[in-house]
Amino acid sequence: MSTTVVVGSSVAGVRTAQALRTEGYDGRVVLVGAEPGPPYDKPPLSKQFLSGARQAHEVTLLTAQEAHLARIELRLGSAARCLDVAARRLRLADGAELAYDTCVIATGAAARPSPWPVRSGLHVVRTLADSAALRADLLRGGPVVVVGGGFVGAEVAATARGLGCAVTVVDPLPVPMGRLLGPEVGAHFTALHERHGVATRFGTGVEAVTGESGRLRVALTDKTVLPAATVVVGIGAVPNDRWLAGSGLLLDDGVVCDEFCRAVGTGDVYAAGDVARWYHPGHGTRVRVEHWTNAVDQAALVARNITRPEHPQPYAPVPYVWSDQYDWKIQIAGTPADATRHTVVGRLSGGTARGGALYGDDSGRLCAAVTVNWPRALVECRRLLAGQAPFDTALDRVDRLAARAAGRPGATR
């Protein structure tokens, strides 16, 4: 009987193991995880779990019983230590060795560590334990400084504000979300913080963080100092690929894979999720994506390619990510970085915002869309993106949706 070892109890790892069974894989499936508890989902760690709306057991991705029913052998509590590609063996930190016929690397990414050596009160948010520790500090009260105005920083700021904290978000970019969405649309995201009483210090870097929990001082590049009880650092993530040094696998900010998500130079090692840098045939380059939906989609594709190796499918997804901040449900599809123009539809300001922006590239096609509180339009845009629709066609469709929603043809723009 053949054995597939899935390394990493991330959503990519769990979904690969489950999808192998769904696809009819009949061999052994072993899921290896560094953390001792059941695999859990990460999006709630900056939102519902941090706020207390959901408990730990409500963010579990795979219970022991579900694993048993799907014949997934759980090997939790011991990190993968090294991979011997030639001998097809995986060694764990506890000394155990697992032989495999196929290996899937799904070890995810870790929070980029804080550059400031502070003993207590400074947090990153990546694991369940991180989020629980931050929650305990937020509940003690006192001002909170969030370093980083990206998705994680903005979500933590919104949650902390919801818990009653005074919150300031600091980011060296003048319009943090502008890097992704352009300055005009990005400005609406800055206003979102301010409308909810969260202060922003954008265009300002952090020079140092000193002190300890309850009595921290955040020194900014403009020479002002923010006192803080708690500091949260959300400055990105780094792939967990260091354990593969010496494995012979090609690493370049992630495991380098072909279009079928196979590690280059191998026939029996795959990667999925945050740790995978694969050749995206649609973009014509290697990309690494840290979004939940990518992890799930890539996991399903890897499971298919393992189960049906004679007909491997290339992986060319349309990127999709969501973020829930305050009273906004934000959804982004496609690649806004490719845009040469954009058009706003509907309304992107205020508590009853419902709108979006469509982005077009220099070939005249729709290349991305962002929507706020408007899932219907986002669904339409994902379809249009998958079909490589012209920008004008897409704009017309979304305009019609807006008119239908407003009940007043043509009144939304």
Add this chain to the structure above:
Amino acid sequence: MPVLKADFGACQGYANCVAGAPDAYDIDDDGTVVLLKERIGAEDLPRLQEAARSCPVSALTIEDA
């Protein structure tokens, strides 16, 4: 025959299901999932199971009936 189920209260309109199985799921103007069919054939089960599992809030299930 497997039957599609949805927890309409849990649905947040993330719409991964629509991308995975547009023949079975859609999103309405209020941002809530719509089931386009109820009973599905065994040959569609793997694809629809993966679409259901792509829901970030686990609002979708497929039950045996």
